[in-house]
Amino acid sequence: MSEREPLDADLLPSGAPVDELPDAEVMDSEDRLRPGFVGRVLDAVHDGDGETARALVEPLHPADVADLIELARADEREGLVAALAELVDADVLAELNEHVREILISEMAPERVAEIAGELDTDDAVAIIEDLEEDEQRAVLRAMEPDDRAAIEEALTYGEETAGRLMQRDLIAVPAHWNVGQVIDYLRSEAELANDFWEVFVVSPSHHPVGTCKLSTILRSPRATRVAAIMVEEQTLIPVDMDQEDVALRFQKYALVSAAVVDASGRLVGMITVDDIVHIIQQEAGxxxxxxxxxxxxxxxxxxxxxxxxxxxxxxxxxxxxxxxxxxxxxxxxxxxxxxxxxxxxxxxxxxxxxxxxxxxxxxxxxxxxxxxxxxxxxxxxxxxxxxxxxxxxxxxxxxxxxxxxxxxxxxxxxxxxxxxxxxxxxxxxxxxxxxxxxxxxxxxxxxxxxxxxxxxxxxxxxxxxxxxxxxxxxxx
Amino acid sequence: MSEREPLDADLLPSGAPVDELPDAEVMDSEDRLRPGFVGRVLDAVHDGDGETARALVEPLHPADVADLIELARADEREGLVAALAELVDADVLAELNEHVREILISEMAPERVAEIAGELDTDDAVAIIEDLEEDEQRAVLRAMEPDDRAAIEEALTYGEETAGRLMQRDLIAVPAHWNVGQVIDYLRSEAELANDFWEVFVVSPSHHPVGTCKLSTILRSPRATRVAAIMVEEQTLIPVDMDQEDVALRFQKYALVSAAVVDASGRLVGMITVDDIVHIIQQEAGxxxxxxxxxxxxxxxxxxxxxxxxxxxxxxxxxxxxxxxxxxxxxxxxxxxxxxxxxxxxxxxxxxxxxxxxxxxxxxxxxxxxxxxxxxxxxxxxxxxxxxxxxxxxxxxxxxxxxxxxxxxxxxxxxxxxxxxxxxxxxxxxxxxxxxxxxxxxxxxxxxxxxxxxxxxxxxxxxxxxxxxxxxxxxxx
Structure with a gap:
């Protein structure tokens, strides 16, 4: 992209050569892959030159790799995916159009699908697994880690196109009596936590949400501040069985970045973030x-x-x-x-x-x-x-x-x-x-x-x- | 809303009575105000009972107050707005449909409009001011604080429906050689900073963006960590003259929560956050x-x-x-x-x-x-x-x-x-x-x-x- 600023090389911790980054030859100003670039990759694949194909594709964002696969003809896709090998990773599959993905997945061993699903957030893994035939679904679930498997099986118990399918179970919930320092120490100590969160949920001992704290509020408050003093009590809670169209409208109406998902008894069971919602807003409106x-x-x-x-x-x-x-x-x-x-x-x-x-x-x-x-x-x-x-x-x-x-x-x-x-x-x-x-x-x-x-x-x-x-x-x- | 969890009263720092919160009598499950509630408010206004009207409306989110004003008949709106008085604040006006807002604003003194605009983020203030007639626009700008005025005048130099009109100028930019502790101390010390940010932008001495740090990454890294070591260098930069439809597509494609806006020379001039984008995604798709x-x-x-x-x-x-x-x-x-x-x-x-x-x-x-x-x-x-x-x-x-x-x-x-x-x-x-x-x-x-x-x-x-x-x-x- 022409608007991508050349990076100051001395500031870069890694040594990726700048000329591998996507530029005007790869994408047009509206983030569409140029036909010339698509052709170069497919020609390389056709000539059996997987190395060139991988070198061309390597700098792309997973969303663009997914676009590339979609833009290829159906009969070219298998060869393309084989040539790109590990570049077609879990993130690319999560971005892929469901019809194209379904065909790619149906060619894979259940163990490979399980491995991919294990690398994804629950919502993305569910999106991949929910489209499988029942016996394939069972085979993939059997091959998964018990934890991931339980999360996905639970998500699949909620209706299609509901909040339960969209939500992630990884979220940060803290008690109201903690102070900011305790929250920061907790976040630093837990290596296993997800990184894609924008708010911290404050919960009662019975795990009912009582407020939220934006990360910016936490960062800007002294360590001794009690969470209860800085949390916003007015929250927009999402019932786990809410239709995704209503979830999308609610995110839009209240300009939410993330929201707590609660079960029928009001307990916090998950979190939905806005990046999982934008494509639903687009899809439902379009x-x-x-x-x-x-x-x-x-x-x-x-x-x-x-x-x-x-x-x-x-x-x-x-x-x-x-x-x-x-x-x-x-x-x-x-x-x-x-x-x-x-x-x-x-x-x-x-x-x-x-x-x-x-x-x-x-x-x-x-x-x-x-x-x-x-x-x-x-x-x-x-x-x-x-x-x-x-x-x-x-x-x-x-x-x-x-x-x-x-x-x-x-x-x-x-x-x-x-x-x-x-x-x-x-x-x-x-x-x-x-x-x-x-x-x-x-x-x-x-x-x-x-x-x-x-x-x-x-x-x-x-x-x-x-x-x-x-x-x-x-x-x- | 029925799914709103009753708050544990002892955890609340303020003493707002719980029964004033919106409930099933006020809104249906799809966040639409119920006709019965709208009627009660309008009846109270009609009977000259402004106090009841305000008591009913007070617990509502600004987006819902805006809905209420839109749902009233054109000939009822003036009375409603007068009765609600200070409840119709800057946030409500920012949420209001542009046609309805235009009429309300045209009834206001330029000083009041200037005051409202001064309370809003640049993008929301611009949205209100850009629709005014040229002479009203000048009168409002004259009545504003010099800082706010300069920000809005600059935004108005960018074309309608471009990134320049959507962006906020309040953002957090730090040099790459800082460490996490310095960033946190800076955030804590600057009381004037905006609170609605989700990422910190890392800039070169010439104010060119070189990377971004999610707030979650900053919160989870030890104080001594250098920003350069944890920032993501691959960024999606938005040219200031980019059409808002392309901005929306880019946010959606790359699942962005916020993005840096750069001028023609690649310098960081503003930030767009996803909550400003969701209604554009909806509008453009619909x-x-x-x-x-x-x-x-x-x-x-x-x-x-x-x-x-x-x-x-x-x-x-x-x-x-x-x-x-x-x-x-x-x-x-x-x-x-x-x-x-x-x-x-x-x-x-x-x-x-x-x-x-x-x-x-x-x-x-x-x-x-x-x-x-x-x-x-x-x-x-x-x-x-x-x-x-x-x-x-x-x-x-x-x-x-x-x-x-x-x-x-x-x-x-x-x-x-x-x-x-x-x-x-x-x-x-x-x-x-x-x-x-x-x-x-x-x-x-x-x-x-x-x-x-x-x-x-x-x-x-x-x-x-x-x-x-x-x-x-x-x-x-």
Whole structure:
């Protein structure tokens, strides 16, 4: 990266040559590996020159090694991973896309998987092991150290996508009667402790959390200060069975860096840190556009067959609703036969309703997902969307209506399409909020199922209002 | 919150009564204020009982006070804020939705705004001040302390949505030759230092970053240890002019908790912490669904007029493309007049193409946004989407083709609609990836402009392939 500062060589304790560090030839300014670099590594692998491949990859961050493996074609990956050998370590596997990882892991001996899982934090190890087939899972667990094994087996007892799967069990918990000096001495004496912690949890004798201390507070307080005097008592506790989406929202809302996880009796059982949460925030926020389109999780590394199956299921459902909408047109065949211009204009009304409905739907789904839209302001949102739909409908209606009237010299036709446009915009605005809000109340993910209802409504009402009005005023004649 | 553990009263240094803490009556399990609670506060304000309102709100976290103000109707907010008085402090304003905040701030004297900004970190103060009109901005800056003013004026010299606006200037930088004891003594002696830091930056005499130390590492090392011996030299530096979306991706990719911001000459000028990034990650990931629908940033607190203007602009553009697609139908009026069933069936072909195109589009836009799709694997993605489109097109084509053939007893019509469905699915799959990838190459946000191109293509090709084939085989006759 061009912004990486060349290091002052005399300050470096180790002697790694500076020119091995990633630079502008390796990555672009947005942290993407350049195709030229990817090609050089793969060419070296292809030529059997594992040494060059390893020399190129060695300076990369594990997240970039994972990217490299993902960017390689499926048939190149096995060779690449074999050539990179020990560079594909536990950290790289933890960063790897789950579909790609699943294939790599399935090629490994259970003992090797157990060894890798043993090197990782509980949450990362669980992420690797939870995707395995049951018998593979058992084989890997059998090969693990008893301690690690117990931690993972416990994590697996919690539901998928809950706090229990995300949390680490390694954390620092101290009694409130300790002073800062005791905390520091404890931290210095325990070589086994994890290093990735940002806060110390203060617990009661029964191991209930009573407060937290930021490490900066501890560092800045004299040794004699009692922990109870500097801890923050207001804490955000995470129940162990909380859904990961809610955990992510809570971290975001309260700007948390780490949080204590408690079991049903309120005892401290683990800790979640923000670095385990950012990818969930990203994933949960980004999935709405994929779910609304029926593309599932939209992972480009997913094997082809399940991807096709998922998308096709959605398309077949939509084929059903499209047929339903078409049957509305079917009622007006004689009008269309008599006046084919109706068939030319009708998709404009239905399509524009679909566009307006999609806008309202997108806004509603996001507002629900970010907890901005709650039962306190649903009615107000309805009113807001109705006003927007009315304003837009009137503008679009006048525009298309006068255009059609002028172009075809037919004022009645202009008035019919204008009125239909207003009606369908109002339908779009109403349905675009009603459907996701109702699904949310029914505890169905509005992102998964809303759009098929909304577009069906705008198609059906688009055709019906336009062709129905045309028939009513005798335009067909 | 039900999961908030009752505190052991004897461990609390202050005497805040436990029953004032938020509980299940105040918030639901997803951290949303309950409508009953919101109503109680607003009723108290309405009855002129400010004391009750303040007693209810006092135990809330600033983020929840901000939510409360957002959940109130626009005409209730002024009264609410007046009644809550000093409870609406700098932290609450920092958490508030920008549109709501803008209105509240515009009612305040510049001196009060300056006072609030002075209490906040630079990044939060900038967020408040950058939205003001230029003359208000000047008045507020004039009323600020010279130090704070200089910090904010400098931040405002950086472009909007860049690292320079996000960063804090308060950070801990130490020379590499210090030992741990010196760092701790320095931290203890400087009362003015910020408390929200998680890493210490190690700098050269010219103030270039040479490494970072996690606070946990410092806490766990003996006092005599040299900083140079425990610092991590591999750092991720953020250029001060980097776009906030790229900053967010970098934090996420490398699981950063904080990062040094450097100017063009590589000198350390600030620090960004992950809590300032999580809402950007959320916002950038969630905006694709809004942008693709033409709903702008989809903020439900935005005033009505700009919302209508933004959505209408998009709808008018779509009206143009819908008219274009309709004109394709116009070429086939005589066929439709002779065989009105064509008009009934044609929206199925165009609509299904739109659905399939939206799937590919959503997957492509997300893969581009998360840097999963790069120039290294674009060609492969094309192949993947083509295969999916072919498989889905064939399935849907056979389904609708045989259905139509059976239902209407017209094998030719069935074959025509089946073939058109295959063609339009291939168009959808190709255009659904080609458009966003091309826009990205042209440095245009694919989420903003892709969908209009894709649906125009699937509409036009849907109508053209179906009606054109029908005309070609003489179905109209």
């Amino acid at each position: 999935e709405d556009v994929l779910l609304l389109s029926g593309a599932g999780d939209g992972d480009i590394n997913e094997p082809l067959a399940p991807t096709i199956r998922r998308r096709l299921t959605w398309l077949v459902i939509n084929l059903g609703t499209a047929t339903l909408a078409a049957s509305v047109v079917g009622f007006f065949q004689s009008e269309i036969a008599a006046f084919a211009l109706l068939a030319v204009l009708m998709p404009i009304v239905s399509g524009m309703g679909g566009n307006a409905g999609t806008q309202t739907l997108a806004v509603t789904v996001r507002a629900l997902a970010t907890n901005q839209l709650t039962s306190s302001n649903t009615l107000r949102m309805f009113g807001r969307e109705f006003k927007i739909a009315l304003a837009n409908g009137l503008c679009l209606g006048v525009l298309i209506g006068s255009g059609v009237a002028l172009l075809f010299g037919n004022t009645t036709l202009g008035m019919v399409i204008g009125a239909a446009m207003v009606i369908n915009n109002l339908v779009a605005g109403t349905v675009g909020i009603l459907v996701p809000v109702t699904l949310e109340r029914l505890r169905i993910d509005p992102a998964v199922s809303s759009s098929v209802f909304v577009t069906t409504a705008t198609d059906v009402m688009g055709f019906f209002s336009f062709l129905g009005l045309a028939a009513a005023v005798g335009l067909a004649g | 905006e694709d669904v809004l942008l693709l629908s033409g709903a702008g940033d989809g903020d439900i607190n935005e005033p009505l007029a700009p919302t209508i203007r933004r959505r209408l602009t998009w709808l008018v553009i779509n009206l143009g493309t819908a008219t274009l697609a309709a004109s394709v139908v116009g070429f086939f009026q005589s066929e439709i007049a002779a065989f009105a069933l064509l008009a009934v069936l044609m929206p199925i072909v165009s609509g299904m193409g739109g659905n399939a195109g939206t799937q590919t589009l959503a997957v492509t836009v997300r893969a581009l946004a998360t840097n999963q799709l790069t120039s290294s694997n674009t060609l492969r993605m094309f192949g993947r989407e083509f295969k999916i489109a072919l498989a889905n097109g064939l399935c849907l084509g056979v389904l609708i083709g045989s259905g139509v053939a059976l239902l209407f007893g017209n094998t030719t019509l069935g074959m025509v609609i089946g073939a058109a469905m295959v063609i339009n699915n291939l168009v959808a799959g190709t255009v659904g990836i080609l458009v966003p990838v091309t826009l990205e190459r042209l440095r245009i946000d694919p989420a903003v402009s892709s969908s209009v191109f894709v649906t125009t293509a699937t509409d036009v090709m849907g109508f053209f392939s179906f009606l054109g084939l029908a005309a070609a085989v003489g179905l109209a006759g």
